[in-house]
Amino acid sequence: MNATLARPLTLWLLALPVIIAVLGLALQGLAAVNASVFFAWSYFLEVLFAGLLQGVMYALVALGFVLIFKASGIFNFAQGSLVLFAALTMVGFIEMGLHWTLAFVVTAGVMVLLAVVVERVVLRPLVNQPHIILFMATIGIFYFLDGFGQTLWGSDVKVLDIGIPKQPLFVLQGVFEGGILVNAFDLVAALVGAVLVIGLAVFFHYTRIGRALRAVADDHQAALSVGIPLKTIWAIVWSVAGIVALVAGIMWGSKAGVQFSLALIALKALPVLILGGFTSIPGAIIGGLIIGAGEQVAEVFIGPLFGGAIQDWFAYMLALVFLLFRPQGLFGEKIIERV
Amino acid sequence: MQLRKLAFAAVGALVIGGTAATPPASAAEQFVPLLVYRTGPYAPNGIPLADGFNDFMQLVNERDGGVNGVKLAWEECETQYNNDRGVECYERLKAQGATGSSVVNPYSTGITYALIERATADKVPVLSMGYGRADASDGRVFPYVFTLPITYWAGADVMVQYANEKEGGSLKGKKIALVYHDSAYGKEPIATLERLAEEEGFQFQAFPVAHPGLEQKATWLQIGRQLRPDWVFMWGWGVMNSTAIKEAAAVGYPMDRFVGIWWSGAEADVVPAGDAAKGYKSLNITGVGTNAPIFEDIKKLHADGKGLADPKNIGTVLYNRALVNSFYFTEALRTAQGKFGEKPMSGEQIQWGFENLDITQDKIDSAGMTGLLSPVKLSCADHEGGGSAVVQQWDGAKWAAITDFISPRRAALRPAYEASAAQYAKEKGITPRDCS
Numbered sequence: 001m002n003a004t005l006a007r008p009l010t011l012w013l014l015a016l017p018v019i020i021a022v023l024g025l026a027l028q029g030l031a032a033v034n035a036s037v038f039f040a041w042s043y044f045l046e047v048l049f050a051g052l053l054q055g056v057m058y059a060l061v062a063l064g065f066v067l068i069f070k071a072s073g074i075f076n077f078a079q080g081s082l083v084l085f086a087a088l089t090m091v092g093f094i095e096m097g098l099h100w101t102l103a104f105v106v107t108a109g110v111m112v113l114l115a116v117v118v119e120r121v122v123l124r125p126l127v128n129q130p131h132i133i134l135f136m137a138t139i140g141i142f143y144f145l146d147g148f149g150q151t152l153w154g155s156d157v158k159v160l161d162i163g164i165p166k167q168p169l170f171v172l173q174g175v176f177e178g179g180i181l182v183n184a185f186d187l188v189a190a191l192v193g194a195v196l197v198i199g200l201a202v203f204f205h206y207t208r209i210g211r212a213l214r215a216v217a218d219d220h221q222a223a224l225s226v227g228i229p230l231k232t233i234w235a236i237v238w239s240v241a242g243i244v245a246l247v248a249g250i251m252w253g254s255k256a257g258v259q260f261s262l263a264l265i266a267l268k269a270l271p272v273l274i275l276g277g278f279t280s281i282p283g284a285i286i287g288g289l290i291i292g293a294g295e296q297v298a299e300v301f302i303g304p305l306f307g308g309a310i311q312d313w314f315a316y317m318l319a320l321v322f323l324l325f326r327p328q329g330l331f332g333e334k335i336i337e338r339v
Numbered sequence: 340m341q342l343r344k345l346a347f348a349a350v351g352a353l354v355i356g357g358t359a360a361t362p363p364a365s366a367a368e369q370f371v372p373l374l375v376y377r378t379g380p381y382a383p384n385g386i387p388l389a390d391g392f393n394d395f396m397q398l399v400n401e402r403d404g405g406v407n408g409v410k411l412a413w414e415e416c417e418t419q420y421n422n423d424r425g426v427e428c429y430e431r432l433k434a435q436g437a438t439g440s441s442v443v444n445p446y447s448t449g450i451t452y453a454l455i456e457r458a459t460a461d462k463v464p465v466l467s468m469g470y471g472r473a474d475a476s477d478g479r480v481f482p483y484v485f486t487l488p489i490t491y492w493a494g495a496d497v498m499v500q501y502a503n504e505k506e507g508g509s510l511k512g513k514k515i516a517l518v519y520h521d522s523a524y525g526k527e528p529i530a531t532l533e534r535l536a537e538e539e540g541f542q543f544q545a546f547p548v549a550h551p552g553l554e555q556k557a558t559w560l561q562i563g564r565q566l567r568p569d570w571v572f573m574w575g576w577g578v579m580n581s582t583a584i585k586e587a588a589a590v591g592y593p594m595d596r597f598v599g600i601w602w603s604g605a606e607a608d609v610v611p612a613g614d615a616a617k618g619y620k621s622l623n624i625t626g627v628g629t630n631a632p633i634f635e636d637i638k639k640l641h642a643d644g645k646g647l648a649d650p651k652n653i654g655t656v657l658y659n660r661a662l663v664n665s666f667y668f669t670e671a672l673r674t675a676q677g678k679f680g681e682k683p684m685s686g687e688q689i690q691w692g693f694e695n696l697d698i699t700q701d702k703i704d705s706a707g708m709t710g711l712l713s714p715v716k717l718s719c720a721d722h723e724g725g726g727s728a729v730v731q732q733w734d735g736a737k738w739a740a741i742t743d744f745i746s747p748r749r750a751a752l753r754p755a756y757e758a759s760a761a762q763y764a765k766e767k768g769i770t771p772r773d774c775s
Contacts, residue, residue, distance in 0.1 A: 038565050046564060050556050147378070155382030157581070157611045166615070168591050181564060183589045252553075255585065257611025260380040261551045261578040268554070299557035309521040309547035311557060 012286065020048065027301045036304045042176035047300045048293050053186035055272075055292020056193040057255070060248040062269040062276065062284040063196065064241045069278045070204075071213045071237035072123075074134045078141035080266025082242055085149040086111055087249030087258045091158040100162045104246070111242030119235040127230065128220065146263060155260065160253040164188050189251050193285065196247060200281050203240070213237055217279070271319035277329025286330060294318045368412040369405075369672060369683045370436020371396065374428050374445055379419035380551060381577050383607035384657055388446060389415065390648030391661025397647050398633075398640050399669055406672050407681040412436060418450065425450030426457070433461060438685040442466055442668050448524040451484075456767075459483040463686040464671075464693055468664045469494075469601055469624045473527060474759035476723035478694065479771035481760065483686075485693050487667060488715050488726020492755060493747035494600050494622055495528035495572070497728045499535045500745055501598065502570045511540035514568035518558060518575065518583055521547035525574045528600070531755070532572070544568070552579025555586045563590025573599040580608035584616045594618035601728065605656040609733045617735040622728045625663045625711050627738045629654035632707035633662070656731075656738060663712045671696050694719050713744040719774035723756075725749070 024044050031039035061083060068076040076082075089110050093103035122137050165188070170179035204210040215223040216233045224230055252262055268291075276287025295311040295318070303310045322330065373392055376385030396411045405411060414435065416428030425445055433440040440463045445451045451471035458465045465484045467475065473490035475481040489497075503510050517532060519525035529545055536543035544566060546558045552575060562571060571592065575583055580603045587597055595618045599608070604621025612619075637653060640646045652658045668689075675684045675692030684692065697716045703709060715724030727744040764771055 043560075043564060047557065047560055050560060054554065054556055150378060150382070155378060155386060157383045157578075157607045159611055159613055161613060166585075166589065168589055181560075181590060185589075256553055256578055256582050259383060259578055259611070261553060264380070264551055265553060295554075296557045296560075300561055303557070307547065308545075308558075309549045311554065312549045 009282065009286075023297065027297070030301065034305065037301055039301065042172075042178070042180055044297075044301075045176075046180045046182075047296050049180065049182060050186070051293035051296030052289050053183075053190050053292070054296060055288040055290065056186075056190045056285070057248075057251060057288075058265075058268050058272050058292055059276075059285045059288025060189070060193055060196065060244070060251055061265055062272040062288055063200065063281065064244045064248065065266075065269055065273055066276075066278060066281055066284050067200070067237055067241045067244060070217050070281075072134070072234060073131050073217065074138060075131075075278070076241065077135065077138040077266075078145060079241065079245060079269070080263040081142045081145040081149070082111075082114075082245035083249045083252065083265065084258075084260065084263040085114075085145045085249075086242065086246035087160060087253040087262060088149045088153040088158070090246065090250065091160050091253070091258050092153045094160070095158075104250075107246055108243050111246055112239040115238035115242050116235050118238050119231060123234050123238075124231055142263075146260075150260070158253075158258040160250065160258050162250065162254060164254055185255065189255075192247060192251060193288075196244065197281055197285050200240075200244075204281065209233075209236060268315070271315040273329070274316075274319035275322045275329055277331040280329070280331035283329055283331030291315050291318060367683065368410045368436060369441055370432075370438065371411055371413040371668070372429070372432035372435065372440045372443060373413050373415045374418050374425055374443065374447075374450065375415045376418050376420045376446070377415075378417060379421075381420040384577065384602075384605060385420065385446070386649070387605070387652040387655045387657040388661045390652045391658040392444075392665055393647035394637055394640065394653070394658075395662045395665035395669075397645060398636055399665075401640060401643075401645055402636055406669050407676050409672075409676070409681065409683055411669075418447070420447055420450075422447070422449040422453045426453050429454055429457065433463060436683065438683045439463070441672070441684055441686055441689045444468070444664060444668075446470070448522075448527075452523065455481070455484055461686065462690065464690045466664065466668065466693075468660070468667065470524070474756045474763060476721065476756045477760035477771075478718070478720050478722040479760070479774050480764045480769055481722065482772060483690055485717070485722045487696075487717060487722065487724040488713065489624055489728055489747065490723060490752075490756075491524075491527035491574070491600065492531040492752055493723070493749065494728060495531040496535065496747040496752060497622060497730075497745045498572050498598055498600075499532070499539065500748070501730050501742065503539065506569070509539075513541045513570070514566060515541050515543050515570045515572065516562050516566055516568040517543070517545040518555070518562070518571060518573045519545060519547055520552065520574055520576050520579055521549050524576065524602075528572070528574055531752070534751075534755075541569075548575070548579055548583070550579075551577060552582055555579070555582055556589075559583075559586035559590045559592070563587065563592045569596065571597045573597065573603045575599060575603040575608075581611040581616075584609065584612040584619055588612070588615035595620065595732070598622065598730070601660075604731060604738070606738070607657075614735065616733050618732065620730055620732045620741070621738075623656060623731045623738070623740070624726065624728050625656075625659045626729070627654075627656060627659065627731055627740055631709055631711045633711070636707065659711060663708070666706060666708060666712070667696070667698070667715075670698055670702070693717060693722070696724070719772065723749075 028039050031037040064079045090103050090107040093106050094100055126134055165184040167184055169182050169184055171182055173179035212228045212233055215228055272287040272291050276283030295315045298314040299311040375389040400410050418425040418428055442464050444466050448470050451467045473492040475484035476486045532543050548555055597619055599621035601622045601624050609616035671689055671692035674695050675688045679688045694717055699714050713727045715726045717724040727746040729740045729744050730742040731738045732741045
């Protein structure tokens with residue numbers, strides 16, 4: 001991890017307990033003056049922890065966006081449909097009788113194949129076109145995959161169960177009466193998210209392909225001039241994004257069932273990206289954690305003051321506040337252009 | 340390049356030609372537009388519904404030769420559950436057939452709201468069976484909208500009656516939470532539940548869930564860890580339902596105290612939740628399963644290769660609902676034919692048929708639909724018809740009814756319908772009809 005990233009991360013880690021304590025005290029004060037707000041420290045920590053774990057789920061989706069943006073500067077509108085398509089395909093193979101591990105491998109292969117097709121059919125003819133054209137092309141991919149996935153695998157809700165435990169656990173029972181509720185599924189999701197981020201960070205920083213990816217992201221023309229094969233790099237990055245989408249699809253599909261609405265979770269990744277930065281893999285995770293925890297705490301403790309269901313717009317509002325102070329996001333690269 | 344253009348032209352011609360080749364309804368047929376959603380986020384619900392309509396109308400044509408000799412003709416139009424597409428479909432199909440659209444079943448509260456004024460102006464009855472505006476039950480203000488057999492407000496009343504009975508006859512001091520889709524649909528029961536909370540002495544708290552409802556962790560932490568209610572009612576739709584069931588299980592909320600409305604009680608709502616859904620309850624406005632005699636005829640229809648539904652949908656909650664919906668329509672058509680003659684009816688004539696609809700238990704039995712619906716009787720003023728709902732429970736593999744049909748307490752509901760309809764009439768400048 002480079003120094004520019006380590007410093008803000010360390011600062012965040014040190015500041016975190018202070019932020020949590022201040023937030024808790026503020027909400028405790030709010031509960032004291034407004035009867036519609038309920039506050040107890042154990043409950044607050046429970047909500048906060050649940051939010052952090054939910055944030056990891058958002059980050060899993062946001063990672064796919066970051067990968068493609070990092071390598072090509074394109075905001076991939078189709079990431080949500082990649083998640084849905086991957087999950088549908090994996091369930092399809094499981095229903096054909098494959099064990100889930102084998103289905104995972106075969107689906108990963110399908111996602112690589114899809115990446116190659118996208119590169120050959122959509123991206124290659126658009127090399128050196130403005131980013132907005134490529135963005136529009138990803139909208140086309142979104143609608144195509146959306147319909148193609150349903151045509152191929154049907155529109156029914158499908159169950160994806162790969163044996164991830166889902167029972168509620170109660171921790172810190174000695175500290176708080178009744179303990180703090182944590183769901184085993186969320187803990188597994190957090191673990192998966194952590195492994196994925198570490199794997200991607202290593203891939204980007206310590207492999208030849210990773211360095212080539214970063215070179216392409218910086219400047220297509222310059223990368224081409226030093227012999228980096230742009231077409232291959234795009235196919236690789238779409239493949240990796242496809243596999244990340246598969247992991248996100250498995251986690252979200254296990255949680256909510258594999259169905260069309262999975263494509264809509266891409267909307268939850270947007271505030272995460274605004275906050276974490278479009279080009280930072282750790283940023284996606286930190287952004288996810290902040291958005292997840294922020295919206296859950298807001299929904300539970302501030303929501304009653306507004307009639308509830310505030311978490312969706314609150315996530316965007318939180319991201320916009322950050323945007324005012326850091327337009328490139330918390331960990332995004334600062335864009336300096338000479339005029 | 341020339342070849343490519345020719346290929347595109349050929350494909351285009353095939354597509355256009357294919358559409359044009361769909362045979363139009365003949366002058367001797369009764370045309371029924373079908374607004375369906377076989378694709379999109381609500382397709383898991385839309386497909387069995389559309390299948391039920393197709394099978395029932397096909398059965399009426401094949402088994403009975405139509406309604407009094409008038410065969411049914413229909414065309415599907417895909418709405419994807421979007422309001423704008425729903426209106427577009429309605430407009431596209433309303434002039435089809437010899438007498439135009441004879442009824443419209445929007446299967447979306449949003450599309451129903453969007454069509455009320457248009458359909459009324461066009462004199463096309465809107466059959467919003469168990470959805471749409473509850474106050475449209477007042478036929479004096481809404482002459483072309485029919486809400487049979489039961490409205491959301493009445494559904495809320497049935498839920499409270501059920502909870503009351505389970506609590507030994509009193510809800511005093513108990514807590515009831517409502518988890519609802521944050522939309523016009525989800526908000527429908529709130530006023531009724533607030534009134535009942537006051538009358539019966541229970542504490543009521545409502546929790547909105549933003550569309551589409553994939554995230555409900557915060558909601559269920561509040562319910563399961565803070566409020567800890569005795570009962571949770573749900574007005575959900577689509578993915579919100581299965582997510583709610585999973586999140587309820589994640590906070591350890593007992594499923595047998597969790598009751599959904601009839602749009603939160605299909606197979607697609609519980610199957611994705613897996614074992615967590617075992618014991619979950621919901622209301623239903625139709626019977627469940629394939630015990631009714633009509634299913635023998637449907638099986639035969641499929642055995643003869645004339646069935647139109649995916650066989651795996653036969654007997655599912657929403658398939659059965661579409662059977663009952665179609666039955667209401669064919670009975671309204673039959674009633675209208677009794678007055679206007681055995682020929683295709685106009686929307687205006689079928690509106691008369693609905694207002695004079697009297698589906699008795701004998702008619703239900705002779706149609707082979709015993710157990711699938713309860714009797715209804717409509718009038719000029721009453722477009723709800725006095726229907727009722729059952730409570731059903733998911734056992735992990737199938738739904739099973741656990742009560743008889745429960746009638747809502749309409750003595751209190753009717754004044755609420757009338758007050759709300761009067762307000763609507765005032766806003767729209769409508770002079771209510773005289774139904775006396």
